[in-house]
Amino acid sequence: MSDLNIDELSMRFDLPNGTHVQALLDVNLELKTGELMSVLGPSGCGKTTLLNIVAGFLAPTKGQVRLNDEVVTGPGRDRGMVFQQGALFEWMSVRENIAFGPKMKKTPAARTREIVDHLLETVGLQDFGEKAVYELSGGMQQRVALARCLANEPEVILMDEPLGALDALTREKMQGLVLKLWKETGKTIILITHSVEEALLLGERLLVMAPRPGRIHKEYRLPFAEAGVNQDLREVKKIPEFGERREEILSMIWEMEEEIMGRAEEGA
Amino acid sequence: MIILSMYIAIFVVAFFAVSLITRGREDKGFNALKTVTFGDESAVSPNRAAAVISVATIFLIWGAFTDSKLVPFHVSGPFIGETSFTYTATNAAGDEDDGEVRIVVHKIGEKPDAPEVEDGDGFVRNDSSLVGAWRSKLINAKRNDEGYKEDGYRIIAVDGQPIAPGQSVQVADGEVALTDKQSFNFTPLKGLQLEPIWMPAPEAVVQRFIDIAQNGYQNFGLWEHLGWSLIRVVVGFLIGALVGIPLGYAMGLSGWFRGWFDPIVEFMRPVPPLALIPLVIIWFGIWETGKIVLLFLASLWIMTIAARAGVSGINISKVHAAYSLGASKTQLMWHVIVPNSLPEIFTGARVAMGVCWGTVVAAELVAAQKGAGMMIIAASKFQLTDIVLMGIIMIGIIGYGIDILMRKTEKWLVPWKGRH
Numbered sequence: 001m002s003d004l005n006i007d008e009l010s011m012r013f014d015l016p017n018g019t020h021v022q023a024l025l026d027v028n029l030e031l032k033t034g035e036l037m038s039v040l041g042p043s044g045c046g047k048t049t050l051l052n053i054v055a056g057f058l059a060p061t062k063g064q065v066r067l068n069d070e071v072v073t074g075p076g077r078d079r080g081m082v083f084q085q086g087a088l089f090e091w092m093s094v095r096e097n098i099a100f101g102p103k104m105k106k107t108p109a110a111r112t113r114e115i116v117d118h119l120l121e122t123v124g125l126q127d128f129g130e131k132a133v134y135e136l137s138g139g140m141q142q143r144v145a146l147a148r149c150l151a152n153e154p155e156v157i158l159m160d161e162p163l164g165a166l167d168a169l170t171r172e173k174m175q176g177l178v179l180k181l182w183k184e185t186g187k188t189i190i191l192i193t194h195s196v197e198e199a200l201l202l203g204e205r206l207l208v209m210a211p212r213p214g215r216i217h218k219e220y221r222l223p224f225a226e227a228g229v230n231q232d233l234r235e236v237k238k239i240p241e242f243g244e245r246r247e248e249i250l251s252m253i254w255e256m257e258e259e260i261m262g263r264a265e266e267g268a
Numbered sequence: 269m270i271i272l273s274m275y276i277a278i279f280v281v282a283f284f285a286v287s288l289i290t291r292g293r294e295d296k297g298f299n300a301l302k303t304v305t306f307g308d309e310s311a312v313s314p315n316r317a318a319a320v321i322s323v324a325t326i327f328l329i330w331g332a333f334t335d336s337k338l339v340p341f342h343v344s345g346p347f348i349g350e351t352s353f354t355y356t357a358t359n360a361a362g363d364e365d366d367g368e369v370r371i372v373v374h375k376i377g378e379k380p381d382a383p384e385v386e387d388g389d390g391f392v393r394n395d396s397s398l399v400g401a402w403r404s405k406l407i408n409a410k411r412n413d414e415g416y417k418e419d420g421y422r423i424i425a426v427d428g429q430p431i432a433p434g435q436s437v438q439v440a441d442g443e444v445a446l447t448d449k450q451s452f453n454f455t456p457l458k459g460l461q462l463e464p465i466w467m468p469a470p471e472a473v474v475q476r477f478i479d480i481a482q483n484g485y486q487n488f489g490l491w492e493h494l495g496w497s498l499i500r501v502v503v504g505f506l507i508g509a510l511v512g513i514p515l516g517y518a519m520g521l522s523g524w525f526r527g528w529f530d531p532i533v534e535f536m537r538p539v540p541p542l543a544l545i546p547l548v549i550i551w552f553g554i555w556e557t558g559k560i561v562l563l564f565l566a567s568l569w570i571m572t573i574a575a576r577a578g579v580s581g582i583n584i585s586k587v588h589a590a591y592s593l594g595a596s597k598t599q600l601m602w603h604v605i606v607p608n609s610l611p612e613i614f615t616g617a618r619v620a621m622g623v624c625w626g627t628v629v630a631a632e633l634v635a636a637q638k639g640a641g642m643m644i645i646a647a648s649k650f651q652l653t654d655i656v657l658m659g660i661i662m663i664g665i666i667g668y669g670i671d672i673l674m675r676k677t678e679k680w681l682v683p684w685k686g687r688h
Contacts, residue, residue: 056591087585089604089608089686091610091684100595100603132683230486
């Protein structure tokens with residue numbers, strides 16, 4: 001079974017002026033295969049740093065990340081990444097973008113075609129394969145980004161605010177798609193978001209992080225993702241527990257934000 | 269000055285005339301519904317009538333000031349024909365007498381006979397002379413006067429207006445100045461038209477174009493001249509791009525390369541290629557090698573900087589995405605970095621082609637046997653202004669053509685430019 005382990009992870013950035021920022025301090029985490037975890041926290045809590053370390057773009061100052069007991073030392077195709085925006089290749093058509101991963105490992109053309117056709121259908125872009133990516137709307141572009149990531153069959157999918165730049169309606173549709181893909185593919189997913197609702201809806205596990213130093217503040221196990229697979233997301237939002245959780249987490253984050261502001265004022 | 273004020277007058281008059289005519293017929297497009305147009309760049313579109321009138325005005329003024337047959341009206345030309353003035357002199361005895369100077373003003377190139385005059389009575393004799401239009405002529409009218417060598421002989425008036433050496437007076441069709449040696453300098457009225465060696469008429473330029481297109485100029489055909497300039501530009505630019513783009517990539521990807529070449533590139537970038545001409549001539553001679561080297565240097569830095577900017581400007585997400593999708597460094601280079609830098613490289617290429625075209629013409633002005641620049645500099649030495657003008661127009665057209673071609677290629681090769 002492919003588990004993702006994060007052991008004693010610390011990240012410290014030394015600044016040129018002699019001070020340093022403790023972006024992460026002793027973060028421990030274990031993700032089982034097929035788990036969907038959303039990460040929430042005020043800005044500066046180190047959630048993007050955490051994701052970058054798991055993806056292998058950054059090396060931690062302490063601790064390690066293991067995938068199937070193998071220590072992560074750099075980016076690799078076993079950990080796919082979906083970015084907020086601008087990570088698609090404009091010089092390639094939708095089809096070529098999705099085929100990028102298979103092409104890099106020299107998959108035979110016929111097999112690649114099969115994979116791409118299947119994924120185009122999965123994300124609902126079967127008629128847009130030959131389009132240029134800049135001809136698509138923001139939501140469609142993110143569908144391509146998801147498909148491109150899936151084409152490579154990663155074991156873990158890392159999403160860095162993938163829906164952050166979308167309008168509310170598109171965003172809701174895409175949340176449904178993410179849940180559907182999670183259920184269909186059974187991938188392990190870590191999703192970073194700024195939206196409490198999104199974190200609640202999509203997080204089978206929800207991690208709230210706190211800043212300075214970046215650390216895990218609280219973890220939840222939630223039923224909403226599972227519920228959202230089979231019903232309208234708006235129905236899920238009407239569940240009383242959903243509202244309670246939302247208020248709880250919101251006030252938690254508000255408190256953190258206020259603490260940050262207070263500290264900034266003290267410093268000034 | 270006159271030309272400028274005429275131009276401004278036409279600009280203003282045309283503006284009011286066109287807005288008067290088109291009033292009530294504003295376009296029905298979306299812009300017509302905008303209430304805020306001043307300051308809204310997208311609401312400003314080039315006025316077609318203005319463009320047409322603008323071009324017509326240039327030819328109109330050009331024709332009107334050069335006696336062109338293509339233009340129905342002209343400003344006053346130089347005086348041509350016969351004219352005369354009288355002068356009064358006193359001699360040593362204190363007597364006064366009048367004499368007449370008859371002058372034929374002729375077109376340049378014509379050689380009419382001088383008008384015949386009788387000596388007349390008195391000690392001052394009549395004279396005659398020929399003057400070309402737009403020219404002036406020293407007329408030694410006293411030479412046939414009696415006793416002009418004696419002290420006391422003085423010319424005191426022209427056409428009844430008193431005159432002294434160093435002064436000048438207006439006469440019927442020109443101006444007469446008296447020199448210290450008691451000679452006249454006659455300048456016929458020039459009018460407002462420009463002399464052909466200043467500014468030839470449009471049809472003269474067209475005529476010259478046809479002539480040179482058929483017969484060539486200075487041992488080479490027109491297309492050979494222009495073609496050679498183009499070939500130099502293309503070869504110089506290509507070598508510059510071939511060296512500059514990989515160099516720019518290396519600078520964008522490696523700290524050592526960037527550190528090594530940054531001072532050189534940053535120093536060479538602001539040096540105008542024209543300033544390198546003397547050195548390039550000393551090192552590589554004035555023939556093809558020198559020109560290609562110059563154009564190579566003109567495009568090299570531009571292309572290097574463009575390629576470097578293309579690499580540095582990449583969105584880091586794209587690089588991360590490619591690595592996460594399993595790309596190796598080589599694959600990242602070919603599938604991500606190179607295509608991502610193409611828009612910047614094309615922008616650089618357009619600038620470089622423009623600079624190269626300007627540089628080649630300048631280089632040919634200095635030394636060449638063939639080429640657009642050589643053609644106009646050789647013609648200017650013989651005051652063949654029509655060839656100079658024709659050359660400038662051809663250089664402009666080709667430069668414009670190059671830019672359009674580059675833009676079309678850009679649209680075709682990097683359709684995603686500026687769109688995300």
